[in-house]
Amino acid sequence: MQNLLTASQMREADAYTIAHEPIASIDLMERAAHAFIERSLALSLIKKDQSILICCGAGNNGGDGLAIARQLYEEGFSALHIWIIHYNERQSADFKTNLARIETLPISIQSFAQEDELPMIEQSLIIDAMLGSGLNKPLSGSWLKVVQHLNQAKKKVIAVDIPTGMPADGHLMRSMTALFAHEVISFQRPKINFLFPESAYFMKRFHVVDIGLNEDFIARQASDFYEITSNDARAIYKERRPFSHKGTYGHSLLIAGSEDTMGAALLCAEACLYTGSGLTSACIPKTGLTALNTRLPEVMAISREALFHQPLKQYTAMAVGPGLGKSQEISELMKRLLAKPAMPMVIDADALNVLAENQQLFDRLPPDSILTPHMKEFDRLFGEHSYWYDRVVKAREEAQQRKLIIVLKNQYTFIALPNGRILVNFTGNPAMASGGMGDALTGMLVALLAQGYRAEEAAILGCYLHGKSGDLLAETGMAVVPANVLIQNISKVMGNI
Ligand SMILES: NC(=O)C1=CN([C@@H]2O[C@H](COP(=O)(O)OP(=O)(O)OC[C@H]3O[C@@H](n4cnc5c(N)ncnc54)[C@H](O)[C@@H]3O)[C@@H](O)[C@H]2O)[C@@H](O)CC1
Numbered sequence: 001m002q003n004l005l006t007a008s009q010m011r012e013a014d015a016y017t018i019a020h021e022p023i024a025s026i027d028l029m030e031r032a033a034h035a036f037i038e039r040s041l042a043l044s045l046i047k048k049d050q051s052i053l054i055c056c057g058a059g060n061n062g063g064d065g066l067a068i069a070r071q072l073y074e075e076g077f078s079a080l081h082i083w084i085i086h087y088n089e090r091q092s093a094d095f096k097t098n099l100a101r102i103e104t105l106p107i108s109i110q111s112f113a114q115e116d117e118l119p120m121i122e123q124s125l126i127i128d129a130m131l132g133s134g135l136n137k138p139l140s141g142s143w144l145k146v147v148q149h150l151n152q153a154k155k156k157v158i159a160v161d162i163p164t165g166m167p168a169d170g171h172l173m174r175s176m177t178a179l180f181a182h183e184v185i186s187f188q189r190p191k192i193n194f195l196f197p198e199s200a201y202f203m204k205r206f207h208v209v210d211i212g213l214n215e216d217f218i219a220r221q222a223s224d225f226y227e228i229t230s231n232d233a234r235a236i237y238k239e240r241r242p243f244s245h246k247g248t249y250g251h252s253l254l255i256a257g258s259e260d261t262m263g264a265a266l267l268c269a270e271a272c273l274y275t276g277s278g279l280t281s282a283c284i285p286k287t288g289l290t291a292l293n294t295r296l297p298e299v300m301a302i303s304r305e306a307l308f309h310q311p312l313k314q315y316t317a318m319a320v321g322p323g324l325g326k327s328q329e330i331s332e333l334m335k336r337l338l339a340k341p342a343m344p345m346v347i348d349a350d351a352l353n354v355l356a357e358n359q360q361l362f363d364r365l366p367p368d369s370i371l372t373p374h375m376k377e378f379d380r381l382f383g384e385h386s387y388w389y390d391r392v393v394k395a396r397e398e399a400q401q402r403k404l405i406i407v408l409k410n411q412y413t414f415i416a417l418p419n420g421r422i423l424v425n426f427t428g429n430p431a432m433a434s435g436g437m438g439d440a441l442t443g444m445l446v447a448l449l450a451q452g453y454r455a456e457e458a459a460i461l462g463c464y465l466h467g468k469s470g471d472l473l474a475e476t477g478m479a480v481v482p483a484n485v486l487i488q489n490i491s492k493v494m495g496n497i
């Protein structure tokens with residue numbers, strides 16, 4: 001697990017590294033510039049014969065820009081042009097050093113003061129090194145104008161560390177102006193704001209490069225956000241054991257589907273199967289029986305009427321919600337289920353809506369139950385939110401107070417834990433943005449609970465595997481990954497973990 005830092009913590013990490021390691025601040029900047037170029041080349045974002053405009057401020061982000069320009073020149077890039085935006089009086093020491101280093105080279109440099117008119121942009125690519133994580137207020141005045149001028153040029157932009165004008169943490173508002181970056185190469189850790197959907201107003205993609213800041217110091221910083229890594233998933237995952245049998249891996253009960261949305265129950269059950277539940281039973285409407293038996297012969301069916309006429313304790317874990325629909329009958333069913341719940345639970349979709357309308361049921365959820373709302377379901381449960389940042393903070397509060405695990409789904413899914421931590425899942429991609437994906441996730445989570453993973457482990461591993469399965473399929477060239485295709489891939493992803 002890697003903690004994510006705020007901009008001010010990152011500055012402290014920078015200062016600590018310089019104070020405690022044999023590296024000077026100017027050399028750290030040199031390393032950052034090198035890492036920026038190395039990654040840009042590896043991703044084919046820049047080419048030697050390309051005309052490149054490097055826009056620099058006069059702080060350390062600008063210093064990075066100058067170091068990048070000089071190193072590109074040394075690499076044989078010949079069509080480089082530099083703008084120095086001199087709107088702020090202060091120049092950082094490392095900016096000054098880099099300016100002195102580049103002034104002797106045959107690279108054209110233009111400086112702009114507040115009142116200077118900005119020329120047309122002829123270059124095909126802009127490297128944005130004007131303002132970085134030092135931003136302390138929204139852009140205004142001349143800064144706003146330069147960014148608008150660059151945006152209007154509609155050139156491809158690669159931002160150094162963060163797009164100029166975009167705050168690294170805190171509220172992201174559409175009304176803020178920043179230089180829109182197609183790619184961002186960020187240092188050491190992603191900025192927290194990259195993870196919220198509102199970041200799409202300011203940037204398309206980000207990449208993170210290691211610049212060798214002191215990781216021990218970073219690890220000691222208190223953080224609200226932790227990135228789930230492949231190592232975390234690997235550490236949690238347990239291989240199937242010798243002599244194990246279906247009884248070893250638990251019995252999942254799914255309560256899902258309605259006449260019109262039986263597909264949700266099928267996807268959930270299929271994902272449960274492929275994630276390794278020893279036995280899977282689906283409580284579905286009678287109308288869905290033929291579909292279930294035809295498509296998933298491994299899964300057992302129970303009618304809604306029979307559910308409470310049998311001992312629920314034969315099941316190890318339960319998922320309720322996918323495709324249930326909204327009706328009085330479903331509300332009643334939820335109330336009965338939660339009368340004396342005795343097993344780990346995943347609550348999704350329509351079951352979340354029942355909770356939203358019957359908030360007293362929250363108190364009956366067993367501790368560590370996993371709730372898997374998407375944004376709209378979340379707001380129905382806990383109130384409207386205008387900003388994702390606030391929504392995530394609310395998820396943390398609710399998870400802590402109610403001792404639940406809240407899996408707030410999105411491109412970066414936020415897993416809020418009862419201990420107040422927010423874990424962020426980085427796997428997954430837009431090819432997965434289609435109906436049924438959440439049903440698949442629910443099936444995966446209940447399967448992991450049934451196999452004896454603790455709820456926190458199930459949430460981490462389930463989200464990781466779900467996204468990873470989608471990522472590997474997207475990497476094969478699939479522009480769209482339907483849920484049922486993703487599901488078929490899960491067991492392979494687990495096998496290769
Ligand atoms: N670990 C790190 O933190 C490292 C940081 N480096 C670079 O340093 C950058 C941060 O540098 P700085 O702290 O010098 O800050 P910036 O270069 O981002 O900003 C410089 C100046 O802009 C001013 N400013 C902030 N918001 C403004 C606004 N809205 N309008 C007008 N002026 C505004 C600030 O007062 C500051 O003087 C990072 O983004 C990164 O590029 C790298 O050199 C290497 C290591």
Ligand SMILES: Nc1ncnc2c1ncn2[C@@H]1O[C@H](COP(=O)(O)OP(=O)(O)O)[C@@H](O)[C@H]1O
Nearest residue numbers: 374409410411428429430433435436437438439
């Ligand atoms: N752009 C994306 N990147 C990564 N994951 C995505 C993306 N779009 C959707 N997903 C994942 O797909 C699932 C969608 O869940 P949900 O909206 O409940 O779907 P449904 O109700 O159709 O089953 C979530 O787990 C989400 O993280």
Ligand SMILES: [K+]
Nearest residue numbers: 128131162164
């Ligand atoms: K920048």
